[in-house]
Amino acid sequence: MTVTEKSMANAIRALAMDAVQAANSGHPGMPMGMADVATVLFSDFLKYDPKTPKWADRDRFVLSAGHGSMLIYSLLHLTGYARPTMQDIKDFRQLSSPCAGHPENFKLAGVETTTGPLGQGFATAVGMAIAERHLNAVFGDDLVDHKTWVIAGDGCLMEGINHEAVGLGGHLGLGRLNVLWDDNGITIDGGTELSTSEDIPARYRASGWHVVSCDGHDFDDIRKALSEAEADPRPSLIACKTVIGYGAPTKQGTSATHGAPLGDEEIAGARAALGWEPEPFVIPDDILTSWRQLGEKGAAARAEWEARLDGHAQAAEFNRRMAGELPDGKAMQTYMEGLAKDPPKWATRKASEMALGAITEALPEMIGGSADLTGSNNTKTPSTKPLTKDDYSGRYIYYGIREFGMAAAMNGMALHGGIIPYGGTFLVFTDYCRGAMRLSAIQNARAIYVMTHDSIGLGEDGPTHQPIEHIQSLRLMPNMHVYRPADAIETAECWALAIKRSDGPSTLALTRQGLAPFRDDVSTNRCEKGGYRVKSAENAKRVVLIATGSEVALAMAVAAQLEAAGIGADVVSMPCTELFDGQSAEYRNDLLGSDGILRVSIEAGTTFGWERYTGLDGLRFGIDSFGASAPIDDLFAHFGLTADAITPQILEKIG
Ligand SMILES: Cc1ncc(C[n+]2csc(CCOP(=O)(O)OP(=O)(O)O)c2C)c(N)n1
Ligand SMILES: [Mg+2]
Numbered sequence: 001m002t003v004t005e006k007s008m009a010n011a012i013r014a015l016a017m018d019a020v021q022a023a024n025s026g027h028p029g030m031p032m033g034m035a036d037v038a039t040v041l042f043s044d045f046l047k048y049d050p051k052t053p054k055w056a057d058r059d060r061f062v063l064s065a066g067h068g069s070m071l072i073y074s075l076l077h078l079t080g081y082a083r084p085t086m087q088d089i090k091d092f093r094q095l096s097s098p099c100a101g102h103p104e105n106f107k108l109a110g111v112e113t114t115t116g117p118l119g120q121g122f123a124t125a126v127g128m129a130i131a132e133r134h135l136n137a138v139f140g141d142d143l144v145d146h147k148t149w150v151i152a153g154d155g156c157l158m159e160g161i162n163h164e165a166v167g168l169g170g171h172l173g174l175g176r177l178n179v180l181w182d183d184n185g186i187t188i189d190g191g192t193e194l195s196t197s198e199d200i201p202a203r204y205r206a207s208g209w210h211v212v213s214c215d216g217h218d219f220d221d222i223r224k225a226l227s228e229a230e231a232d233p234r235p236s237l238i239a240c241k242t243v244i245g246y247g248a249p250t251k252q253g254t255s256a257t258h259g260a261p262l263g264d265e266e267i268a269g270a271r272a273a274l275g276w277e278p279e280p281f282v283i284p285d286d287i288l289t290s291w292r293q294l295g296e297k298g299a300a301a302r303a304e305w306e307a308r309l310d311g312h313a314q315a316a317e318f319n320r321r322m323a324g325e326l327p328d329g330k331a332m333q334t335y336m337e338g339l340a341k342d343p344p345k346w347a348t349r350k351a352s353e354m355a356l357g358a359i360t361e362a363l364p365e366m367i368g369g370s371a372d373l374t375g376s377n378n379t380k381t382p383s384t385k386p387l388t389k390d391d392y393s394g395r396y397i398y399y400g401i402r403e404f405g406m407a408a409a410m411n412g413m414a415l416h417g418g419i420i421p422y423g424g425t426f427l428v429f430t431d432y433c434r435g436a437m438r439l440s441a442i443q444n445a446r447a448i449y450v451m452t453h454d455s456i457g458l459g460e461d462g463p464t465h466q467p468i469e470h471i472q473s474l475r476l477m478p479n480m481h482v483y484r485p486a487d488a489i490e491t492a493e494c495w496a497l498a499i500k501r502s503d504g505p506s507t508l509a510l511t512r513q514g515l516a517p518f519r520d521d522v523s524t525n526r527c528e529k530g531g532y533r534v535k536s537a538e539n540a541k542r543v544v545l546i547a548t549g550s551e552v553a554l555a556m557a558v559a560a561q562l563e564a565a566g567i568g569a570d571v572v573s574m575p576c577t578e579l580f581d582g583q584s585a586e587y588r589n590d591l592l593g594s595d596g597i598l599r600v601s602i603e604a605g606t607t608f609g610w611e612r613y614t615g616l617d618g619l620r621f622g623i624d625s626f627g628a629s630a631p632i633d634d635l636f637a638h639f640g641l642t643a644d645a646i647t648p649q650i651l652e653k654i655g
Pocket of ligand 1: 029030065067068116117118119152153154155156182184186187188244258
């Protein structure tokens with residue numbers, strides 16, 4: 001008996017029902033509804049090789065509707081990826097299993113990106129599709145010629161970030177991006193008519209997308225729609241009309257199947273309806289064999305690609321970039337030696353621009369951009385001409401006013417490989433990027449955030465634009481390195497560290513206002529330890545001043561007043577607390593001083609959290625309210641961040 005596509009799709013449905021039932025938690029409805037569509041995608045459209053899951057020219061598949069994780073786990077298992085094993089699937093949602101509640105890119109090859117926060121997978125896929133077109137423009141069809149496929153739900157299309165992603169994807173004409181919309185008319189609260197009246201196809205068409213629809217349970221119709229999407233030069237939305245929980249006798253088509261085990265009785269009914277007889281977690285040999293044969297189809301294309309790569313003139317450079325390795329070179333060192341000769345008084349955003357000039361010239365894998373603040377974020381360099389629909393070889397993306405979409409696209413580029421993305425906006429608008437910054441951190445993605453206007457130092461724009469809690473809140477985020485450099489040399493050092501960090505994101509918090517230089521030594525990267533002493537006490541040491549960014553100069557001024565009063569004071573610049581926390585206890589204690597020494601923090605943002613370094617007995621100078629609209633000097637005076645305001649408080653404290 002030949003194996004039907006329906007029975008192959010039913011294998012996905014059975015695994016989804018069984019795994020969710022065993023875990024007593026999870027989402028069976030979406031995998032059951034999209035099983036037929038996914039079967040067609042993995043049969044005839046997706047380019048992949050389970051035996052070489054990281055093959056650079058594979059298609060990228062993104063399950064944006066991450067709650068339906070059992071869909072991708074089933075597909076990876078059935079098509080023959082080494083993991084998940086059937087045991088992994090039996091252990092769905094348990095600590096021992098790579099089959100986590102939502103797909104995690106660091107747990108399974110074949111999971112290209114972590115998904116779960118709705119809408120972000122889709123927006124990340126836009127970045128992957130940009131990466132593909134850019135690398136194609138640089139390396140040609142022989143090495144880079146793949147597509148990006150997304151499965152997205154109603155939720156992914158409803159989220160605000162979807163509008164940013166669709167706008168950007170349409171504008172850049174990303175024709176190799178194809179989104180399969182699980183158009184089931186159901187979300188958690190019930191039917192989509194409860195919450196939306198939007199004409200989704202019209203919105204996509206208006207944004208430059210091609211839209212096609214199909215019956216998501218009719219294999220021929222699905223195949224026809226996917227072929228049409230592939231052929232169309234625009235990005236495509238394929239509206240797949242499906243029934244959530246397809247096969248469940250009393251619950252299908254309702255939100256009851258969305259996020260809860262179906263229960264033994266309903267599962268028994270579904271098995272009867274689908275004609276699925278095997279025990280739980282058993283796939284009949286003939287069906288498994290058919291799936292495995294599908295999984296073997298891509299090996300030939302992969303072998304042909306390897307043959308093309310072998311001996312290709314650009315092979316070494318292509319491999320270097322895809323491995324995320326930096327080239328040898330001294331561009332940065334030369335740039336810094338130039339700075340040391342005549343240290344400039346630049347805003348750190350300007351210093352960042354100048355450092356980026358050297359970096360982007362030396363590293364062709366860097367793609368920059370800004371969310372419509374190019375001239376303020378200083379993110380554009382002579383080496384980065386615009387990346388446009390007509391010229392994907394460009395390296396600068398005008399993201400428009402789409403901060404969240406920008407950050408998610410940066411994740412997509414970083415995860416695709418071959419690119420180191422950086423992008424800018426005002427630091428205060430990290431709030432708009434935050435969901436994607438968190439996913440950069442979870443996914444160990446090398447995305448670099450260039451966040452300027454980092455304090456009340458931006459002046460007149462006032463409290464809506466002045467970050468207060470932002471720097472500390474980003475420091476709170478696990479795996480996010482936050483840099484707040486204090487002069488041009490520190491800025492270059494922080495950039496070097498951010499780029500070198502291949503397994504995680506970095507945020508650079510940069511000033512609008514000019515900062516006096518205080519460094520002229522560039523023999524070692526002093527920011528590498530996160531914090532270091534920039535001035536040692538001249539009198540007997542009583543105080544250690546710990547400052548970041550623009551407040552290092554203020555700390556130096558305070559220290560000068562203390563010394564004049566006979567009080568010895570060290571000044572520590574702390575550009576990156578995450579790196580400092582990784583130093584030995586000996587180093588940290590030596591730097592911050594021990595018993596009898598007053599520790600004082602100065603940062604033009606919240607004082608919350610600085611107790612960590614000052615101790616409860618220390619002093620913390622910062623701003624614990626919203627800012628205000630005024631010229632910069634008036635603001636620093638108003639918020640008590642001047643040497644004349646701070647020094648007397650220190651003197652009083654030490655008595
Ligand atoms: C940003 C975000 N908000 C809320 C959720 C919680 N959530 C998970 S699935 C879901 C409903 C999604 O509906 P849909 O995409 O149509 O999925 P379906 O029920 O059809 O599987 C919600 C609200 C989430 N995962 N991410
Ligand atoms: Mg839905």
